[in-house]
Amino acid sequence: MEEYQKILLQNKAWAQDTHEYDEEYFTRLAATQTPQLLWIGCSDSRVSTGRVTDTMPGEMFVHRNIANLVVEDDINVLSVVQYAVEVLKVRHIIVCGHYGCGGVKASMSDGKSGQIAQWLSNIEDVYERHRDELDALSEARRVNRLVELNTIVQVKKLAKLDIIRRAWAADAHYPTLHGWIFDLGTGLLDEILYMAPD
Numbered sequence: 297m298e299e300y301q302k303i304l305l306q307n308k309a310w311a312q313d314t315h316e317y318d319e320e321y322f323t324r325l326a327a328t329q330t331p332q333l334l335w336i337g338c339s340d341s342r343v344s345t346g347r348v349t350d351t352m353p354g355e356m357f358v359h360r361n362i363a364n365l366v367v368e369d370d371i372n373v374l375s376v377v378q379y380a381v382e383v384l385k386v387r388h389i390i391v392c393g394h395y396g397c398g399g400v401k402a403s404m405s406d407g408k409s410g411q412i413a414q415w416l417s418n419i420e421d422v423y424e425r426h427r428d429e430l431d432a433l434s435e436a437r438r439v440n441r442l443v444e445l446n447t448i449v450q451v452k453k454l455a456k457l458d459i460i461r462r463a464w465a466a467d468a469h470y471p472t473l474h475g476w477i478f479d480l481g482t483g484l485l486d487e488i489l490y491m492a493p494d
């Protein structure tokens with residue numbers, strides 16, 4: 297059986313089990329979504345948002361791209377942030393990087409081309425700004441430190457967006473912005489940056 301066929305079967309079993317456990321589950325799920333959080337994470341298949349946060353469908357609005365970037369002219373991430381803030385009124389926005397990120401690693405290597413090269417140039421900019429610190433590290437540590445710095449920069453970029461500035465002008469407390477790092481080796485999330493309305 298092909299992998300995708302297995303997934304369709306797994307879905308049937310999950311829907312059936314869930315309905316047996318809670319008859320109203322899908323009725324409630326279909327009615328509305330009121331998530332409190334927006335998650336901006338990496339597309340990496342190992343960082344499964346719902347699984348690592350142990351959240352249920354409906355609890356988190358999610359955007360994922362290679363290396364969890366907030367690019368100021370990327371209409372995809374901007375519309376997700378706008379919808380999350382203005383319509384869903386999420387209270388917390390999490391940018392989650394992860395150690396061993398392939399996108400971050402690739403940004404440090406040669407031979408990239410096309411859209412990937414253009415996308416990863418955003419991380420190359422982060423490297424340039426912290427070149428002295430990063431060049432002094434061992435190779436393994438350098439990737440993970442760049443993961444941290446990249447995540448911090450993305451949160452700071454979020455804080456500068458008009459969408460966030462407007463929300464902060466209207467509300468003294470929310471949304472709060474968070475930089476988290478997921479450690480694939482331990483399964484743990486760590487908060488490395490917190491920003492609230494100033």
Ligand SMILES: [Zn+2]
Nearest residue numbers: 338340397398
């Ligand atoms: Zn990644």
